[in-house]
Amino acid sequence: MSTGFATMSVAAILAESATRFPDSVAVVVGPQQTTYRDLWREAREYAGALKARGIGPGDPVAVLIPNVADFPRVYYAVLALGGIVVPIHALLKSEEIEYVLRDSGAKLIVCAAPLLGEGAKGAALAAVELVSVLIPDDKVDALPFTRLEDEARQATAIETYEPRHPFDTATILYTSGTTGRPKGAEGCHLALVEQVNVLLLSTFDLRPEDRVLGCLPLFHTFGQTCAMNATFRAGATIVMVPRFDGDTALGVMIEQQCTIFMGVPTMYIGLLDAASRNVERPPLRYAVSGGAAIPVAMIDKFREAFGADIFEGYGLTETSPVATFNHVGRVPRPGTVGQALWGVEIGIGNPELQESVELLPTGELGEVLIRGHNLMKGYLNRPEETAKAIVDGWFRTGDLGTLDDDGYLTIVDRTKDMILRNGYNVYPREVEEVLARHPDVANSAVFGISHETHGQEIMAAVMLRPGAQTSGQDLIDFTMEHIASYKYPRHIQIVEALPLGPSGKVLKRELVAQYG
């Protein structure tokens, strides 16, 4: 097939906003504000330095930087050269970093000072060159790292971005998916640019005057696309928070007069908690949740506390990420993840079939399938895994769900999280929704542990609100009242905190390992 002459680049997102909104503030970090003009100039200066190091079209560059202005600087610098950004989760240990560097074939890693501990070890293990950002002047002599800032001062800034073929890879994002070692999902310029277009045109309501709290980690697709790229494409302002905690986030939102909050459910817990200690409120127009199921009770509590609706969306790293959304501007339907994005189709498939896709009738429960402009190119160097993930043109999510007559999708659970007890399917999500309704419960995770006679037994780990005294047995009694008896948790462990992955999702496999 002819692939024509069209070109695209994710770098155009920043480059064009630098032309169209040069004096608007693109990024706020603490007291520091960076305009679009400056951010793009700085990115072009970094690009000049990277180019001098030999980075060019098609070269993967790993980026290990927290949510500060250097993240977009380096991100767009690499993309402007036609390179490929390989963001590294900020919590990875050196061997995990080594794995990502080797697997992606990264030519270089750009590592921020606070993350040099693991980053430099990982780079050494993988024998990949490292260049630092953000090392303060008074530390640089003591450290064996060169600074990209210094190199940028020597180099000639590039003039503009390299046009790319729409299917050239722009990012490689590592995801564990359902099983196995992390796989690198290749996102192309087309999928990333089109995702942002569709978010702005037909999904969100994001305008140049908006101020978005950017607390979602930028190394993850949700923060990178919805918070950073969409904000920049709109010419709005992202207020970055390098490390999330509820009180800080609320304080920053008030001080910076944020109008939009985007987060994962665990962040909402922190925010609600902070709101009980702080009566001031930011001028929020709405909030967005994704990445994991948010209990309906939490949406209600948030509306009460902040006077704003939460619009929940759904997607995966492999789908750029948003696939469905409670579109801003329509009344949200809490408990659902909304309707398919413009140009995206959702199917419900028979989860038993592996080799082919059999679509089920509307209303039936099955595996959520996704098709559209947002699909990844595949998993880097893993044709077999790619073939398993994308069948008959549909991406198989590994999530179970139902679609109603109006096209609203409800995620019942992940296939692999489903509990099979005495031959009955129990969906943890449903039990978590009930627990969330208890006034003392801040967060919970329900999972299966193995059991001699029942096959699996239902267990919950529960985090209480500060000061609450409820016992596990109280909560068991509470759930028994609200849910069929084959579904309520037989064991409830009160915990200080739930184990969270780097993008803020509860790591159920750790709970299973601990209690199973």
Place this chain on the structure above:
Amino acid sequence: MSTGFATMSVAAILAESATRFPDSVAVVVGPQQTTYRDLWREAREYAGALKARGIGPGDPVAVLIPNVADFPRVYYAVLALGGIVVPIHALLKSEEIEYVLRDSGAKLIVCAAPLLGEGAKGAALAAVELVSVLIPDDKVDALPFTRLEDEARQATAIETYEPRHPFDTATILYTSGTTGRPKGAEGCHLALVEQVNVLLLSTFDLRPEDRVLGCLPLFHTFGQTCAMNATFRAGATIVMVPRFDGDTALGVMIEQQCTIFMGVPTMYIGLLDAASRNVERPPLRYAVSGGAAIPVAMIDKFREAFGADIFEGYGLTETSPVATFNHVGRVPRPGTVGQALWGVEIGIGNPELQESVELLPTGELGEVLIRGHNLMKGYLNRPEETAKAIVDGWFRTGDLGTLDDDGYLTIVDRTKDMILRNGYNVYPREVEEVLARHPDVANSAVFGISHETHGQEIMAAVMLRPGAQTSGQDLIDFTMEHIASYKYPRHIQIVEALPLGPSGKVLKRELVAQYG
């Protein structure tokens, strides 16, 4: 290169608006209004009939229909099946139609009743099946044509559109380009969808409540993309006018309360003329001009008469079409065609070099080059012509222009229209701008005729305003006062009308043939 798993379809434009704006009016033609729900259902019914005739993915279907609701019905029906739309200019004669049918490999032609005269002859010459639309009941028995409407009633409507690869061809638009027989420019789903996204996100200001006058022919890329696809993508209303004349267009705009007018310069002449006879005005927010240069004097007259600005854009069939635009929302710069579209780059190249591109410094005059998401896939079955048109990744427009420091493009003229008189370059465009400032001039075309000693001599054909009595000599005297003496026209012929091509452009080659 891996081209991944992303899918796209231009058919999503109508399909999605049918979901999002089901009860909004998509099309108005005379007294008839069609909602998005109905238009999409009707398109799916037509698609059912076309499918029963064997039309499927990749099949080219010719469409010879004026600006009525059946145009989008058939257009989206073919696209929904994964087919390729080959729109035929409504003024072509049977042998020209034969040529397009043969060249495109069309499997079928859908022809509207009023165009069956030439359409059926052309289909017979090319031995291509024909199916009609719009034959009234009382005529059908007398005519040897089947009706798509009848077949649609028998067939089963399709459910939704076939997803396509972003680089699959969606339309083949015939264009004469600079020289030779018409060539089929292949537009892919990606370029067409992305063009509309960028028009709506960053170029126009087109909202669901807008009512756009759709008088631009839909078989041409300007009407198809800017008037039809952009309007449908926005969920707004297009008020179609099957045959343009100024009084009708003004009357319809008043009656239908149109808020946006899109036209080629000759249409503005008709509108201004009509406005001198009719004091009522539509509630226009703005107007858009493209397809040919609009004289600055006409923009001023329009603002006076209609209280609205004209935003001029520039592009070609090969560039989907818009490449630059006086973006709505910024103060337009009359005389320029505005700035590059989001994600599009404009270069000025050395016009002497054929094999490669040499970019000239800002401000210099040269050939306008275009690069970005809007480039065609190429000319169908013409690799050599494609290779000449797209050099080093840039599309060579054959237009001469300059780019200023702010990125505003001024089109000086088409390369081939330039007149060489006594060794001096004369750009007809500049002379036409002067003529347009004369109060009695409605429209003019300046061209070169051969001359024994000067090589070429400058001539103008001029259309006067109704009732004006100015002579050719008066106009020669007028231009002499305003322009260097090597540039003013030595011959001026007063004409009743200028010869217009099917998309409303003045056909200079006919003038040269007549007077040269």
